[in-house]
Amino acid sequence: MSVEATARQPQPLFVSGNEAVAWGARLARPHVIAAYPITPQTVVIERLAEWVAERKLDTEFLHVESEHSALSACMGASALGARTFTATSSQGLLYMAECLQYASGGRFPIVMMNANRALALPWNIYGDQQDSLAVLSSGWIQIYIEDAQEALDMTIQGFAIAEHAEVLTPVMLNLDGFVLTHTYEPVDVPAQVDVDAFLPPFRTPSKMSLEAPTSMGFTAGPAHYTEFKVQQHRAILRAARVASEVDQEFGRRFGRSYGGAVVPYHCEGADVVLVALGSVAGIVRETVDTLRARGVAAGMLKLRFLRPFPEREIVQALSTARSVGVLEKDVSFGHQGAVFSEVSSALGGSPNRPALLNFVAGLGGRDISRNDVEQMFDQLQSATVQPLNERVRFVGVDAWKAGELCSPRTIAGGVGEAERGGASVASGFGGKGAGPEVPEGGSEGDGVAGGVPKGGANPLSVPISEENGNG
Amino acid sequence: MAEAARLRLALSDDEPFLGHKACAGCGGSLAVRLALKVLGERTFVVLPAGCMSAVGFLYPQLAFGCNAIISTFAGTASMMSGIAAAARALKLRDYHVAGFAGDGGTADIGLQALSGAIDRHENFIYICYDNEAYMNTGVQKSGLTPFGARTTTSPVGPHAAGARSRKKDIFEIVAAHGIDYAATASVAHAHDYIRKVERARTTVGTSFLHVLAPCPTGWGIETSETLEVARGAVDCGLWILAEYEASHYRINKTPRRFKPVADHLATQKRFAHLGKADVAAIEKERDSRWARLRRLAGER
Numbered sequence: 001m002s003v004e005a006t007a008r009q010p011q012p013l014f015v016s017g018n019e020a021v022a023w024g025a026r027l028a029r030p031h032v033i034a035a036y037p038i039t040p041q042t043v044v045i046e047r048l049a050e051w052v053a054e055r056k057l058d059t060e061f062l063h064v065e066s067e068h069s070a071l072s073a074c075m076g077a078s079a080l081g082a083r084t085f086t087a088t089s090s091q092g093l094l095y096m097a098e099c100l101q102y103a104s105g106g107r108f109p110i111v112m113m114n115a116n117r118a119l120a121l122p123w124n125i126y127g128d129q130q131d132s133l134a135v136l137s138s139g140w141i142q143i144y145i146e147d148a149q150e151a152l153d154m155t156i157q158g159f160a161i162a163e164h165a166e167v168l169t170p171v172m173l174n175l176d177g178f179v180l181t182h183t184y185e186p187v188d189v190p191a192q193v194d195v196d197a198f199l200p201p202f203r204t205p206s207k208m209s210l211e212a213p214t215s216m217g218f219t220a221g222p223a224h225y226t227e228f229k230v231q232q233h234r235a236i237l238r239a240a241r242v243a244s245e246v247d248q249e250f251g252r253r254f255g256r257s258y259g260g261a262v263v264p265y266h267c268e269g270a271d272v273v274l275v276a277l278g279s280v281a282g283i284v285r286e287t288v289d290t291l292r293a294r295g296v297a298a299g300m301l302k303l304r305f306l307r308p309f310p311e312r313e314i315v316q317a318l319s320t321a322r323s324v325g326v327l328e329k330d331v332s333f334g335h336q337g338a339v340f341s342e343v344s345s346a347l348g349g350s351p352n353r354p355a356l357l358n359f360v361a362g363l364g365g366r367d368i369s370r371n372d373v374e375q376m377f378d379q380l381q382s383a384t385v386q387p388l389n390e391r392v393r394f395v396g397v398d399a400w401k402a403g404e405l406c407s408p409r410t411i412a413g414g415v416g417e418a419e420r421g422g423a424s425v426a427s428g429f430g431g432k433g434a435g436p437e438v439p440e441g442g443s444e445g446d447g448v449a450g451g452v453p454k455g456g457a458n459p460l461s462v463p464i465s466e467e468n469g470n471g
Numbered sequence: 472m473a474e475a476a477r478l479r480l481a482l483s484d485d486e487p488f489l490g491h492k493a494c495a496g497c498g499g500s501l502a503v504r505l506a507l508k509v510l511g512e513r514t515f516v517v518l519p520a521g522c523m524s525a526v527g528f529l530y531p532q533l534a535f536g537c538n539a540i541i542s543t544f545a546g547t548a549s550m551m552s553g554i555a556a557a558a559r560a561l562k563l564r565d566y567h568v569a570g571f572a573g574d575g576g577t578a579d580i581g582l583q584a585l586s587g588a589i590d591r592h593e594n595f596i597y598i599c600y601d602n603e604a605y606m607n608t609g610v611q612k613s614g615l616t617p618f619g620a621r622t623t624t625s626p627v628g629p630h631a632a633g634a635r636s637r638k639k640d641i642f643e644i645v646a647a648h649g650i651d652y653a654a655t656a657s658v659a660h661a662h663d664y665i666r667k668v669e670r671a672r673t674t675v676g677t678s679f680l681h682v683l684a685p686c687p688t689g690w691g692i693e694t695s696e697t698l699e700v701a702r703g704a705v706d707c708g709l710w711i712l713a714e715y716e717a718s719h720y721r722i723n724k725t726p727r728r729f730k731p732v733a734d735h736l737a738t739q740k741r742f743a744h745l746g747k748a749d750v751a752a753i754e755k756e757r758d759s760r761w762a763r764l765r766r767l768a769g770e771r
Contacts, residue, residue: 031560032553060556064549065587072546072584076517076553079540082560084553098543208538208554210513210566215533217541224530 010190010254017180018043020148020187021087021113021173024155026057027195028111031082034062034070038092039125040177041115045087067092071099071110078108079216081207083159086110089177090117090131097135103170104139105232106217107206109162110170111155112140116278116329117177118364126365127177128329129278133306133338139232140172141239142306144277148185151175153256156195160246163202167239169232176279176329178365183279190254198253240308261310263302264317266292270299272380273321274359275314275343277303280327280368287373298377306339311346318347323355323383325376329362336392355383361395372396480505480661487512491527491534496694498658498684498701499523499600503571505661506598506680509668510567512537515554517570519547519581522607522686523600545580547572548588551595559594567672568595574615575605578641585679589648592676596668599641599679602686610689614639617709618756619749620741622689627744637756642681646715651676653715657683659701663712663723670714683710691740700738707735708757711764720767732757 015023022044025033035045051057060077064070067088074084088096093114103110114132118124132142141161145151151173158171175181208214220228244260251257265285267273276284281302291298301317303310318324324347326340335341340358347354359376362368372395379393394402487507493500499522507514516539518524524541527534542550547570555568572581577599585597604622605611612625617638621627625634645653652674656664664682671678685701687694704710708729714721733750736742745753765771 032556034553060560062552062556063587063591064552065583065590068543068545069549069552069584069587072543072549073553073556075546076540076542076550076555077557077560078553079550080515080554080557080561080563082557084557099546102543208515208540210538210563213512213536213538215528215535215539218528218530218533219524219541220530 010188010194012186013189014184015148015187016043016182016184017145017148017151017175018115018182019047020152021155021175022047022051023187023189024152024158025085025111025113026051027190027192028083028085028156028159028199029196029201030059030085032060032062032074032077032084034064034073034084034086036064036067036070036088036092038067038089038115040117040127040181041087041089041092041113043181044113067096068099071096071103071112074110074112075099075103075106075108078110079106079208081202081204081209083163083202084108084110085112087113087115089115090119093131093135094119097138100135100138100140102217104236105228107168107232107235108170109159109168109202111158111162111173112170113155113173113175115177115181116174122364124364125177127179128363128365129174129176130330130363132172132174133328133330133332136306136338139236140170140307141167141236141243142172142174144174144304144306145180146279146281146302147180148183148187149256150258151180152187152189153250153254154258156190156199157243157246157250159202160199160250161239161243163204164239164242164246165204167235167242168204168206169236169239174278180279188256194253198250236308240305240310243305258304260313261303261305261308262313262317263304265300265302267299267301267317267321269297269320271297271320271322271384272377273299273301273318273324274373274376274380275301275303275324275326275339277306277328277339280329280362283368283370284327284373287370287377290374291377296377296381303339306342309342309346314343314346315350318354319350319352321352321354323357323380325357325359325380327359327361327368327373327376329360331360331363331392331394340392355380355388356391357383357388358392359395360392366396368395480665483508485536487514487536488527488534489536490532491523492529492532493522493526494686494688494694496685496687496692496697497522497526498686498697499571499573499602500526501658501697502598502600502664502682502684503527505658505665506569506571506596506668507537509665510569510596510672513565514538514567514569515558516540517542517547517551517554517568519572519576520544520607521573521576522602523571523573525607544576546584547576547581548584548593548597551597552584552588552591552593555593555595570595570597572597572599573606573613574599574601574603575613578614578639578644582644585645586648589645589650589677589679592651594676596671596678596680598668599681600684601681602684602689603638604686604689606686606689615641618753619736619745621744622741632744632749633741640760642713642715645679645681646720649718650679650715652678653680655681655683655711655713657701657705657710657712658685659683659698660705660712660724667714689741691743692738696738700735703730703735703738706730707732708761709735709753711761713764713768720764720769722764722768722770729757
């Protein structure tokens with residue numbers, strides 16, 4: 001870093017999302033940082049290591065041997081009442097899956113950054129949200145970040161939420177891989193003295209101590225297990241109120257607050273609303289502006305927290321919408337996007353029953369263009385007047401490639417034959433040779449989901465041939 | 472020294488590990504109890520999922536008189552590392568961090584975390600109580616199950632004759648890291664074990680103790696025979712009492728003449744199916760291990 005924040009004054013820096021997280025972690029003064037590298041998270045732990053080497057950060061920096069060990073070490077440190085931080089991504093997040101449940105069940109208030117990245121197979125280092133959504137039920141507070149300033153601020157707020165006596169639940173900060181982790185933006189770095197005042201050292205009676213020896217992480221049989229889980233559930237529910245209070249207090253002290261678990265943008269009176277999370281919110285917001293200028297009653301609902309799930313806020317924000325789309329970089333294979341399931345479920349209890357569409361986009365780092373988002377709103381408008389065939393729509397699918405890999409029969413008929421009465425897969429739009437979202441009649445295709453690999457072959461097994469240059 | 476050690480062996484009113492539900496004759500619980508008598512109540516204990524956590528840690532009946540926590544199965548050494556790091560950061564004084572993991576939790580699933588911790592020279596004492604199989608789950612083969620032993624996953628039948636792999640040498644694996652202190656021990660040689668726990672207690676850096684701890688259920692012995700069988704393993708040369716420190720190996724006890732391996736194996740039902748060729752193979756392996764360790768220890 002060429003510029004350093006002084007202890008007294010906030011300073012503007014030009015940093016990446018990763019560096020913003022590192023700054024947040026540095027300012028929170030964790031006792032222990034456990035670090036294991038994985039693209040695209042590496043810069044976070046590199047910066048922290050540099051600051052330790054430069055004596056700008058006083059912490060126990062552990063070079064652990066795996067993500068499993070990273071979280072395990074954080075739990076051990078947290079069990080002594082230490083403040084702990086780690087960061088991971090993708091395969092690493094899933095490698096620590098056992099520890100995720102362990103940390104939340106043990107009520108260890110660890111803060112962890114996750115660089116949202118696709119999951120293998122096929123291998124892919126680029127951004128999508130399949131990693132964190134795969135562990136949505138792991139008992140962690142899940143926050144989705146839009147920009148670098150929010151990344152820094154929420155790292156600090158994350159500790160205040162996690163360590164709150166009524167919460168004691170770990171926090172996962174999700175940043176879109178590369179799009180956010182590697183994009184440089186101007187960021188205000190708060191003064192250390194101000195962060196110290198906002199975030200005093202972690203104090204808890206629930207810890208191992210030499211003065212009052214304690215058993216932690218014990219076994220509980222059928223007679224007791226449920227009550228521990230009820231406590232855990234109530235604690236993460238309480239995090240909603242605590243997070244709101246923390247955000248308001250942060251706003252008072254630093255002049256920035258982020259507005260709760262959801263952030264509606266022109267949702268009031270909107271006909272068509274696109275629900276989004278993470279860094280893609282920026283382009284959706286711009287598209288809403290464009291559409292509003294054209295007289296379209298469009299809106300966006302940004303989800304910042306997925307756990308605790310802001311059901312009431314979502315129902316309220318979508319109370320006038322005639323159609324609602326959920327844009328997410330994820331799909332739960334054999335069903336639909338995880339966020340779509342959550343939002344649909346919330347609206348199930350709402351007096352307003354809008355048409356619902358799931359836009360699955362940005363998988364494995366594929367770009368989501370302004371045009372893509374505009375077409376999502378077009379489809380949402382169509383959905384207000386005509387019945388829906390496919391609720392789950394893959395955005396920007398190359399129909400030829402998808403057919404080649406999954407079902408040759410669907411190429412002739414067009415990818416996306418409707419499967420009425422259940423979730424189906426449609427091509428969406430923007431893809432080379434893709435059909436319209438509602439296919440013409442007469443197709444004999446059965447949708448990508450029902451396809452059979454060509455010749456029964458594994459689509460991920462590529463024979464060596466002259467064609468691919470390995471002959 | 473001998474007197475002090477003898478006093479420590481007696482059951483006292485302030486045992487740090489008492490009231491657990493371990494089986495009669497459990498070698499593992501003895502290893503934990505004796506070590507904690509040496510280390511004292513200012514100890515942070517980590518146990519992975521396994522026998523000792525199962526018998527000592529069922530809410531609301533908790534058997535540890537000191538700080539204790541169950542780690543994930545693979546995470547004994549990594550959780551100990553976190554505790555050690557936090558203790559440094561919080562500037563605690565006069566304490567120990569000790570882990571008790573079984574053979575599977577150490578040499579199989581926990582080996583990665585143990586390796587990393589030794590590499591960092593974490594200041595803790597890792598004690599592997601070796602009952603030579605996954606006993607808590609019902610006697611399944613582990614990486615430390617000896618050649619020939621019958622377990623529920625290395626059964627005996629027309630096409631199988633117990634475990635076919637040799638026992639991993641976890642002591643040498645650990646020593647090869649350049650660990651600060653490592654030793655093998657046996658619950659039957661309690662004074663030797665206690666001396667080694669003392670040595671670990673005063674060692675700055677990582678200590679590793681590998682303690683033979685018979686399991687009557689899994690070995691097919693009487694609950695009264697635990698110590699006798701453990702002693703028999705040393706007497707026939709299958710279990711070597713040794714230490715590693717500052718790049719040097721030391722053998723603590725060299726029997727003048729090994730008692731017959733066949734007699735020792737015959738005390739345990741898990742070896743009942745073995746024939747002469749198997750016993751000969753076990754003796755050959757024993758001899759080569761002794762030769763190697765004596766060479767490493769500079770003996771002739």
